[in-house]
Amino acid sequence: MLDLPALGRCQCGACAYRIEAPPFVAYTCHCTECRKLTASAFLTCMQVPAEGVVVIAGTPVERERTADSGNRLTTWFCAACGSTLYAENSARPRVRTVHVGTLERAEDVEVTAHIWLKRKLPWVEIPATHRQFAEAGDWTRDYARDPGRYRAS
Ligand SMILES: [Zn+2]
Ligand SMILES: [Zn+2]
Numbered sequence: 001m002l003d004l005p006a007l008g009r010c011q012c013g014a015c016a017y018r019i020e021a022p023p024f025v026a027y028t029c030h031c032t033e034c035r036k037l038t039a040s041a042f043l044t045c046m047q048v049p050a051e052g053v054v055v056i057a058g059t060p061v062e063r064e065r066t067a068d069s070g071n072r073l074t075t076w077f078c079a080a081c082g083s084t085l086y087a088e089n090s091a092r093p094r095v096r097t098v099h100v101g102t103l104e105r106a107e108d109v110e111v112t113a114h115i116w117l118k119r120k121l122p123w124v125e126i127p128a129t130h131r132q133f134a135e136a137g138d139w140t141r142d143y144a145r146d147p148g149r150y151r152a153s
Contacts, residue, residue: 002109007056008102010083014058017085019098021052024149025142026100026109027131030124031116033067037075037084041121044100045087046109047139049149053086053096060085069136094149113137 002023009016026046034043060076067073072090077083086098100106113131114120126132143150 007104008085010078010081010085010102012078012081014080015060015078015085016057018054018056019048019052020054021049023048025113025139026111027113027115027137028111029115030120032119041124044111045097046100047095047097050094050096053098092150
């Protein structure tokens, strides 16, 4: 269970943020884009209300790209060390996707879902009890407390 507020920062510490709202869902993405973004096997994220992510140090810079879906993905990162901190998908502008590895207490985040498993590296083992999606996840039930936030407007 993630205690709030929760603190996060980039590798060098120039950028830091505070999470003030509970996550809707936490999951690991095995897509090739996330592999490039992290230079690792996968990216673990949690989706939180946009206003629940408050930058408390530095000025993360943003980079925008267009996803295969046609949605625009904006990722904020530290210009000094390159750590990626959080992102926004244009399909859900009132949500931020926080990169869990930048949290000070990442071990407190309960990750129980996996997406883009069709791209998973072969040596990554998925617990049988975790929710699994071959491609994008469906988080409808995770947004039960605020369903409107799962949509664009
Ligand atoms: Zn940094
Ligand atoms: Zn991904």
